[in-house]
Amino acid sequence: EADIYQTPRYLVIGTGKKITLECSQTMGHDKMYWYQQDPGMELHLIHYSYGVNSTEKGDLSSESTVSRIRTEHFPLTLESARPSHTSQYLCASSPRGTGLSPLHFGNGTRLTVT
Amino acid sequence: QKEVEQNSGPLSVPEGAIASLNCTYSDRGSQSFFWYRQYSGKSPELIMFIYSNGDKEDGRFTAQLNKASQYVSLLIRDSQPSDSATYLCAVRAGYSTLTFGKGTMLLVSP
Numbered sequence: 126e127a128d129i130y131q132t133p134r135y136l137v138i139g140t141g142k143k144i145t146l147e148c149s150q151t152m153g154h155d156k157m158y159w160y161q162q163d164p165g166m167e168l169h170l171i172h173y174s175y176g177v178n179s180t181e182k183g184d185l186s187s188e189s190t191v192s193r194i195r196t197e198h199f200p201l202t203l204e205s206a207r208p209s210h211t212s213q214y215l216c217a218s219s220p221r222g223t224g225l226s227p228l229h230f231g232n233g234t235r236l237t238v239t
Numbered sequence: 240q241k242e243v244e245q246n247s248g249p250l251s252v253p254e255g256a257i258a259s260l261n262c263t264y265s266d267r268g269s270q271s272f273f274w275y276r277q278y279s280g281k282s283p284e285l286i287m288f289i290y291s292n293g294d295k296e297d298g299r300f301t302a303q304l305n306k307a308s309q310y311v312s313l314l315i316r317d318s319q320p321s322d323s324a325t326y327l328c329a330v331r332a333g334y335s336t337l338t339f340g341k342g343t344m345l346l347v348s349p
Contacts, residue, residue, distance in 0.1 A: 158336070167341040168283070168327070183336070215282050225271045225290055228329075228337060230282040 128152055131216050131231035138206055139239055146201045146234045148216030155221035157199040158228065161185060162213045174199055176221075206238045241266045243330050245340035253348055258315040260343050262328030265309070272304055272311045275327040277342065283327055287313065318347045 129150040138144055150157065159172040160183075170183030174193040188210070189203050199218075203210055213235050217228040242265040252258045260274075271290050275283035289295045289302040289311065301314040311330075315322055325342040 168339045170336055173336055225288070225331075227273050227285045227288050228283075230284070233282045235280075 129216060129218055129229055129231040131214075131234050133234060134232060135235050135237075137237045137239065140205075140207055142206050144203050144206055144236070146214055146216075146236070148199045148201070148231060149197050150199075150218045150229075150231075151197060152218065152220070152229070153196065154218035154229075155196065156219045157193065158217045158219075159183070159189075159191060159199070159201050160215040160217065161187070162215060164213070168215065172201065206236075208238045211236060211238050241269075241330070241332070241338045243328055243338050243340035245326075245328050245343045247341055248344040249346045250343055251346045251348065252318050254318060254320060256318050256347075258318045258322065258345055258347070260313040260315070260326050260328075260345065262311045262313075262330075262340055263309055264311070264328075264330045264338075266330065266332050266338075267306075267309065268332040269306075269309075269330045270333060271331045272302070273329040273331075273337065274300075274302060274311075274313045275329060275339075276322075277325045277327055279324075286326070315345075318345075320347050320349050323347045 132147045160168045169185035171187040172191040215233045216231040219226045273288045274286040277283045287302045295302045299316045303312045327342045328340040329337045
């Protein structure tokens with residue numbers, strides 16, 4: 126069983142607020158990812174990291190930012206939340222090495238911006 | 240642009256039947272293939288992965304890969320109502336990030 130944790134599980138927040146979604150994993154995985162998924166829709170990669178101090182933007186343009194100061198921690202920040210940011214945010218990780226490793230997902234954060 | 244295509248469904252099968260889920264991909268350099276199951280409102284969970292042409296079996300699940308046809312499938316034998324979920328196909332070329340399909344919704348009726 127993968128040990129990857131996301132908090133909060135649910136978040137309702139007003140427009141303009143700054144928020145940080147937390148993601149931590151205890152498996153020592155080098156690679157971490159953030160996906161955005163609207164209900165019934167596909168996963169979109171918004172950020173990823175292949176190690177400490179390494180971050181890249183994904184396929185979907187996002188107004189969020191990420192940081193990777195510690196291997197186990199990969200928080201996502203929205204400086205000014207908007208209703209268009211309402212979605213489910215999924216964090217995932219995978220070990221370094223070959224490209225054959227699957228992703229392990231956290232339970233997700235469901236964000237609602239009012 | 241890497242693409243992974245899946246029929247969105249829903250695919251409806253009666254309990255006990257075999258469910259066949261299909262996925263095609265555009266990048267011929269793809270090397271690893273994954274099937275995830277996602278229940279409504281939940282995060283994806285890994286069902287199976289396959290790297291080599293042919294079949295790979297795990298319990299009631301069989302993944303089939305045909306790289307020449309750029310096609311990967313998932314068979315679920317003895318389908319149960321608890322198998323009702325969306326099944327995501329994901330593909331990776333080399334060390335790149337995973338590309339997910341939109342998923343196929345499976346409905347298993349009692």
